[in-house]
Amino acid sequence: MKQVNKSIPKIDGMGLAKGKPAFTDDLTDSNAIIVKILRSPHAFARIKNINVQKAVKYPGVECVFTYKDVPRNVFTRAGQGFPEPSPKDKFILDEYVRYVGDEVAIIAAATEETAEQAMKLIDVEYEVFEPVLDFEKAENNKSIIHPEKEPYTMFPMGFDPKKNIACIYDMHVGDVDEVLKNSEVIIDKIYYTQAQAHVAIEPHSSTAYIDPYERLNIITSTQTPVHLRRIIGEALGMPINKIRVVKPRVGGGFGGKQQIHGELFCALVTLKTGRPSKCIYSRKEVFESSFSRHAMRLNIKIGAEKNGKLKAIDLRILSDTGAYGEHALTVFMIAGSKTLPLYNKVDAVRFGGTVVYTNHTPAGAYRGYGAIQGNFALESAMDELADKLNIDPIELRKMNMIKEGETSEIFKIMGEGGEGTAQIIESCKLDYCLNRGSEMFKWNNKYHKKQINNDKVRGVGMAIAMQGSGIPNMDMGAALLKLNDDGFFNLLIGATDIGTGSDTILAQIAAETLNVPVDDIIVYASDSDLTPFDCGAYASSTTFVSGNGVKKAAEKMKNLLISEGAKHLQIDIEDTIFDGKLIKSKDGKKSISLKEISKGWLYYYGQGQKQIIAADSYVGKKSPPPYMAGFVEVEVDTKTGHFNIIDYTAVVDCGTTINPKLALGQMEGGLLQGIGMAVYEDVKYNKFGQMLTNNLMNYKIPTREDVPNINVEFADSYEPSGPYGAKSVGEIGIDTPPAAISNAIFNAVGVRITDLPITPEKVLMAIKKKEGK
Amino acid sequence: MKINLKINNQDKIVEIKPHEMLLEVLRKTGCLSVKHGCDTGSCGACTVLLDGKPVLSCSYLAAKADGHSITTVEGIQDKVDQIGKYLVDEGSVQCGFCVPGLVLTVIGMEKELSNPSEQEVNHYLSGNLCRCTGYVSHIRAIMKYLEDKK
Numbered sequence: 076m077k078q079v080n081k082s083i084p085k086i087d088g089m090g091l092a093k094g095k096p097a098f099t100d101d102l103t104d105s106n107a108i109i110v111k112i113l114r115s116p117h118a119f120a121r122i123k124n125i126n127v128q129k130a131v132k133y134p135g136v137e138c139v140f141t142y143k144d145v146p147r148n149v150f151t152r153a154g155q156g157f158p159e160p161s162p163k164d165k166f167i168l169d170e171y172v173r174y175v176g177d178e179v180a181i182i183a184a185a186t187e188e189t190a191e192q193a194m195k196l197i198d199v200e201y202e203v204f205e206p207v208l209d210f211e212k213a214e215n216n217k218s219i220i221h222p223e224k225e226p227y228t229m230f231p232m233g234f235d236p237k238k239n240i241a242c243i244y245d246m247h248v249g250d251v252d253e254v255l256k257n258s259e260v261i262i263d264k265i266y267y268t269q270a271q272a273h274v275a276i277e278p279h280s281s282t283a284y285i286d287p288y289e290r291l292n293i294i295t296s297t298q299t300p301v302h303l304r305r306i307i308g309e310a311l312g313m314p315i316n317k318i319r320v321v322k323p324r325v326g327g328g329f330g331g332k333q334q335i336h337g338e339l340f341c342a343l344v345t346l347k348t349g350r351p352s353k354c355i356y357s358r359k360e361v362f363e364s365s366f367s368r369h370a371m372r373l374n375i376k377i378g379a380e381k382n383g384k385l386k387a388i389d390l391r392i393l394s395d396t397g398a399y400g401e402h403a404l405t406v407f408m409i410a411g412s413k414t415l416p417l418y419n420k421v422d423a424v425r426f427g428g429t430v431v432y433t434n435h436t437p438a439g440a441y442r443g444y445g446a447i448q449g450n451f452a453l454e455s456a457m458d459e460l461a462d463k464l465n466i467d468p469i470e471l472r473k474m475n476m477i478k479e480g481e482t483s484e485i486f487k488i489m490g491e492g493g494e495g496t497a498q499i500i501e502s503c504k505l506d507y508c509l510n511r512g513s514e515m516f517k518w519n520n521k522y523h524k525k526q527i528n529n530d531k532v533r534g535v536g537m538a539i540a541m542q543g544s545g546i547p548n549m550d551m552g553a554a555l556l557k558l559n560d561d562g563f564f565n566l567l568i569g570a571t572d573i574g575t576g577s578d579t580i581l582a583q584i585a586a587e588t589l590n591v592p593v594d595d596i597i598v599y600a601s602d603s604d605l606t607p608f609d610c611g612a613y614a615s616s617t618t619f620v621s622g623n624g625v626k627k628a629a630e631k632m633k634n635l636l637i638s639e640g641a642k643h644l645q646i647d648i649e650d651t652i653f654d655g656k657l658i659k660s661k662d663g664k665k666s667i668s669l670k671e672i673s674k675g676w677l678y679y680y681g682q683g684q685k686q687i688i689a690a691d692s693y694v695g696k697k698s699p700p701p702y703m704a705g706f707v708e709v710e711v712d713t714k715t716g717h718f719n720i721i722d723y724t725a726v727v728d729c730g731t732t733i734n735p736k737l738a739l740g741q742m743e744g745g746l747l748q749g750i751g752m753a754v755y756e757d758v759k760y761n762k763f764g765q766m767l768t769n770n771l772m773n774y775k776i777p778t779r780e781d782v783p784n785i786n787v788e789f790a791d792s793y794e795p796s797g798p799y800g801a802k803s804v805g806e807i808g809i810d811t812p813p814a815a816i817s818n819a820i821f822n823a824v825g826v827r828i829t830d831l832p833i834t835p836e837k838v839l840m841a842i843k844k845k846e847g848k
Numbered sequence: 849m850k851i852n853l854k855i856n857n858q859d860k861i862v863e864i865k866p867h868e869m870l871l872e873v874l875r876k877t878g879c880l881s882v883k884h885g886c887d888t889g890s891c892g893a894c895t896v897l898l899d900g901k902p903v904l905s906c907s908y909l910a911a912k913a914d915g916h917s918i919t920t921v922e923g924i925q926d927k928v929d930q931i932g933k934y935l936v937d938e939g940s941v942q943c944g945f946c947v948p949g950l951v952l953t954v955i956g957m958e959k960e961l962s963n964p965s966e967q968e969v970n971h972y973l974s975g976n977l978c979r980c981t982g983y984v985s986h987i988r989a990i991m992k993y994l995e996d997k998k
């Protein structure tokens with residue numbers, strides 16, 4: 076392998092470092108009018124009266140929309156494939172507002188100042204309702220968050236808005252109650268995971284204009300350009316052949332930009348005024364009015380034999396989807412489907428629960444996507460079991476975990492909102508990950524707590540995790556290769572690079588297949604008019620799904636070069652090869668360089684002139700999980716509860732890495748985001764439902780000074796169904812820190828924090844409680 | 849009102865509003881590398897050099913910059929090439945949104961600290977947030993750059 080499994084520099088890296096205009100706001104027409112949103116100050120209310128006359132007349136104002144002026148089409152902003160597994164429960168604007176920050180009116184003006192001044196002139200009279208702010212009291216609450224009649228679902232998912240239920244799901248294999256009853260040991264615990272904010276450093280940004288063909292063009296920081304086009308069309312009730320969506324560079328996504336955001340408002344304004352418009356969210360809007368991670372309550376029961384053999388797992392979840400149901404069903408299901416198969420040897424397993432509406436900021440897709448929540452419960456409970464049985468936590472995992480060549484019934488039963496896809500695991504190096512990780516980390520020397528001084532104790536913890544690689548039989552990635560004179564290629568892909576480096580690794584895959592230098596592959600991506608279909612950047616799909624699509628297209632191109640080249644050389648196809656530079660007969664007697672033939676094909680072969688183009692697409696038949704083991708050491712001050720994370724070691728099986736450096740970046744970034752979730756980050760509201768953490772001073776993401784010693788290694792692994800052996804790596808890194816850190820704190824000071832984030836206060840209180848103070 | 853700014857070595861007379869921040873003014877004059885990431889002076893994406901020292905342009909009144917010299921990465925492409933190479937080699941330009949601000953802070957640091965330790969570097973740069981990389985590759989790249997420069 077020449078071009079893959081090789082750390083070439085990210086192809087857009089230098090341009091970005093040099094600050095070239097690349098992001099939405101950089102590419103916006105300087106005459107664009109500014110779109111601002113009047114947002115609800117109430118967590119739950121109905122607009123009784125809204126008067127925009129004064130605002131409309133304010134000099135410089137271009138237009139104002141209220142719910143009375145926009146199409147009333149119900150849709151979901153989730154940004155998923157079709158049919159959509161999220162309930163359709165959102166209008167562009169509605170007479171009900173369902174969380175603080177919900178949209179009340181859209182206003183566009185020549186300048187930001189004008190828009191803001193005019194916004195103050197909009198009179199709104201609200202009928203305020205009692206909000207639902209405790210997700211454990213949402214079901215059957217007397218406040219019904221979606222009383223309107225239009226919402227519906229495309230999936231049978233127990234949707235019952237009159238009870239504030241977005242979905243219900245249940246599955247089981249075997250008789251869990253019976254197996255639990257007969258288990259020698261039972262762990263029965265409740266864990267809580269909090270809402271987390273994505274905090275991509277680029278705020279959600281979009282711009283729109285009408286082109287000379289009178290079509291609506293949208294440039295936007297999105298993870299899902301094609302789905303976005305479909306959803307905008309649906310919401311506005313316009314044919315999508317009138318819409319083009321272009322994704323420029325995106326300043327981080329992490330799931331936050333899978334959902335649609337300001338695009339819809341820009342579209343409305345530009346369609347109405349004919350003028351270019353832009354909508355850049357303030358950081359406050361990003362926090363309050365985009366999306367966050369689903370907060371969950373996870374009740375878990377594990378039954379086992381005294382020797383550590385697991386017999387049954389029972390996981391019940393209550394999930395808070397906030398005011399709208401984006402990703403309600405799927406995130407919740409993945410909390411089971413991307414955790415429970417880790418322990419595939421149980422006699423019985425059950426998963427189920429409810430996703431409820433509340434008057435919180437809507438939850439949506441977020442890296443880890445349920446798996447991180449499920450992992451916290453499962454891997455904490457496994458640690459409790461190890462402690463109870465006095466078995467080394469690593470040994471307990473080894474005894475029970477999934478291995479290469481095995482399967483889990485869950486793959487077949489649980490999919491992304493519906494039935495899943497059965498698969499045999501063809502690559503799983505969890506064994507190696509555990510062995511190598513514990514060796515790197517020196518687990519055996521560290522496992523028992525270590526007193527550093529009177530107050531300080533060190534402890535270690537670990538967890539294992541899995542994710543997926545795209546959604547099988549649903550996510551598609553396509554690619555098109557075009558040969559140019561001088562023998563270089565354009566690679567057109569729908570795949571959506573949001574900073575991950577997917578443009579680079581997809582170019583590497585094409586270059587490898589064609590045996591040409593990466594420099595000869597010119598990538599153009601994510602333009603709904605010009606690039607072929609791709610579901611977008613989510614579900615850890617790009618390397619595996621789009622990567623396979625690129626590989627297939629490149630193989631087709633290679634075959635085309637051979638067959639057309641054979642014609643030109645007047646030799647048999649079977650006797651023709653392409654080595655990356657020359658098209659030639661096997662004996663080498665007849666040959667022509669790609670450079671020369673490409674020029675001739677385009678310029679001077681007369682009747683032999685032709686454009687050589689190849690396209691293909693790929694839909695996964697399976698979703699091979701990447702796996703990892705994470706190990707962490709913490710030092711806890713028993714007097715204050717304050718703790719430091721000293722070391723985080725991770726060994727990952729993501730198949731063969733296409734670009735090891737970029738894969739490493741995904742892992743390191745994922746780990747720190749997971750550490751953020753485990754110990755710092757918490758979206759908090761006051762009793763009125765106002766978000767207290769709506770800026771970067773109150774919402775703490777890790778800084779450089781919070782980074783522990785992070786060590787990541789990749790297992791030598793090869794996934795037969797992946798492009799050149801690759802599986803996904805975008806999400807897996809985030810999954811282990813919450814459980815591993817909680818386990819480490821337990822091993823240090825004997826207290827277990829079961830609700831995230833794990834803060835010094837909680838640790839101190841627990842220590843005090845344990846000491847009986 | 850009108851102010852005099854030396855932007856990337858070019859003298860300019862710029863029309864501003866009294867309450868406008870340097871960030872907006874710079875973006876209007878075409879320095880699009882200067883990014884807006886937050887409302888609270890917390891992210892560092894808007895960092896520029898004012899008379900060679902890093903400042904947060906989002907919270908620096910343009911009027912206050914009157915008569916001063918401002919550098920953005922547009923003005924020092926060769927220097928950015930040198931540092932950027934290390935960052936790109938380590939894979940530390942992911943989305944890249946934080947990078948121009950980071951690079952300018954590194955340049956500010958070079959002037960202020962001689963031979964900084966890893967800890968000092970992280971402390972100096974701690975106002976430049978990055979959500980993509982976990983910072984680990986940044987420090988690898990920057991330490992290598994500082995080492996090779998010696």
Ligand code: FES
Nearest residue numbers: 885889891892906
């Ligand atoms: S924009 Fe965030 S610190 Fe200036």
Ligand code: FES
Nearest residue numbers: 943944946978980
């Ligand atoms: S590379 Fe994305 S924020 Fe730093």
